[in-house]
Amino acid sequence: MDVKWIEFFTELGVTTAGQILVFIAIGFFGKKLFEFFFNASIEIKKAELNxxxxxxxQNLSxxxxxxxxxxxxxxxxHKSLLSQASQENQIRFSKLHSDRAEIVKNLYSKLVTMEKSMNSFMAPFQAAxxxxxxxxxxxxxxxGNDFSDYFDSNEIxxxxxxxxxxxxxxxxxEKAFNEFTAISPGQPNAQNEILRMHKSMNAYYDILNKKVVELKSKLKADFRDTLGVK
Known part of the structure; x- marks a missing residue:
């Protein structure tokens, strides 16, 4: 045994070999006991932490x-609200489309009526x-006024x-109507009669049966596109 340890035991009052052995045994087992409790404490702490x-x-889950x-x-x-909003928009759109279709139908009907009455009025040859x-x-x-007023009310x-x-x-x-009615056929002036005939022919053939027909064809195509009719 090292001299320093002997001196250490002597200072503690341990002088005999038996006492030293007992002291060493106590120290050894005390260390083991400490290690045991220390390790047990660590395991308990680990278990607590686990x-x-x-x-x-579990709480997080x-x-x-x-x-x-x-x-x-x-x-x-939110899906329900979006679905409800979509249905409401669809209903409004369907109603708007239905109203628009009705207005298109009425306006076109008034156009045809106006066209017929204008043609009847301006025809070069009037039936007996x-x-x-x-x-x-x-x-x-x-x-003409009925067509114009109806359009003005529904232009939106x-x-x-x-x-x-x-x-x-x-x-x-309006141009055809005004040109046709600008000069009364009852005036005795021959020059005026020729002018009246020229204007009436221009109103009937060039405006009413050419320009208006072309515009009417464009309008039909536009209406069909609006209504989704192919």
Whole structure:
């Protein structure tokens, strides 16, 4: 044994070999006992930490599941609101399309009526026994005003291109009507009669049966596109 250890035991009052052995045994077993309790304490702490970790994982998983359920619930709620909004928009669009289709039908019907009365009034050859020309003039004027007023009241339903075509039709009908009625056929002046005939022919053939027909064809194509008719 090292001299220093002997001196150490002597200072502690341990002088005999038996006492030294006992002291060494106590120290050895005390160390082992300390290590045992220290290791046991570590294992207990590890077990506690593992338990806390598992509890934390379970709580975290539970919270995540709750959040997922809440998100799913909110998502379904938003889907329902979006679906409802989509249905409402679809209903409004369907109603708007239905109203627009009705207006298109009525406006085109008034256009055809105006075209017929204008043609009847401006025809170069009037059938025998037909209603008086002045009555035809009155009917044509009323039909023209009816068409124009109906369009003015519902112009909001049509796009700019459609409005441009309809305005051109209106302008040409008015021009034809005004040129045809500008000079009364009863005037005795031969030059005026020739001028009247020229204007009436221009009104009937060039405007009413050419320009208006072309514009009417464009309007039909535009209306069919609006209504989705191929």
């Amino acid at each position: 338990t806390e970790l598992e509890n934390f994982k 539970s919270e995540a599941q709750n959040h997922k359920l809440e998100l799913d619930k909110n998502l379904e709620s 026994g037909d209603i008086p020309l002045e009555e035809k003039r009155r009917i044509a004027a009323n039909d 339903f049509f796009n700019e291109n459609t409005c441009s075509i309809i305005n051109s039709i209106n302008e040409n009908f």
